Amino acid sequence: MLWANDSLTEDEILSFSHLNRTEILLASAADFTVALQFQTNPYETYIKRALIMQLLNFVDNALADYDRAIEVDSENPEAYYCRAELNFSKGLDFCNDYKKSIDLGGGINSEMEKGCK
Numbered sequence: 001m002l003w004a005n006d007s008l009t010e011d012e013i014l015s016f017s018h019l020n021r022t023e024i025l026l027a028s029a030a031d032f033t034v035a036l037q038f039q040t041n042p043y044e045t046y047i048k049r050a051l052i053m054q055l056l057n058f059v060d061n062a063l064a065d066y067d068r069a070i071e072v073d074s075e076n077p078e079a080y081y082c083r084a085e086l087n088f089s090k091g092l093d094f095c096n097d098y099k100k101s102i103d104l105g106g107g108i109n110s111e112m113e114k115g116c117k
Contacts, residue, residue, distance in 0.1 A: 025052050043072045047079060054086055062086055077106030088112050 032049040036042050050065035066083035073079070077100070084097035088111070095116040102108065 022056065025056055028052055029056075041072065043069050043076065043079075046072065047082065050079075050082065054082075059086065059090060075104060077101040077104035080104065081106045081109075084112060085109070088115065 029049055029052045032045050032052070035045050036049075039045060046065045046069035050062045050069065053059075053062035053065060063083060063086065066079045066086070069076075069079040070083075080097045081101035084094040084101060087094035087097065088109075094112060098109070098112050098116055
């Protein structure tokens with residue numbers, strides 16, 4: 001699995017050189033999908049897979065994973081913030097998630113802050 005190793009050897013890194021960015025991201029997403037089958041608290045895995053989906057511009061998949069992360073831990077501001085940030089970047093409604101993130105102790109984004117006034 002690409003994400004499972006904390007450190008890769010030079011040979012392992014070079015073995016990925018024939019892959020393009022999309023292939024690496026898709027392989028990473030697949031690894032996270034497998035990992036979800038074995039976790040009792042999959043919050044971080046949903047967040048990481050959502051971020052990958054976001055990078056691939058698979059907006060619906062990313063939003064679904066943020067939703068799943070919130071189902072697992074509704075008191076963590078990170079998923080609300082990330083979902084707000086994605087919706088903001090796509091011109092969709094983001095204020096409720098952004099405000100929830102702030103209420104839970106999440107960080108402030110000056111651009112989103114302006115958009116919610």
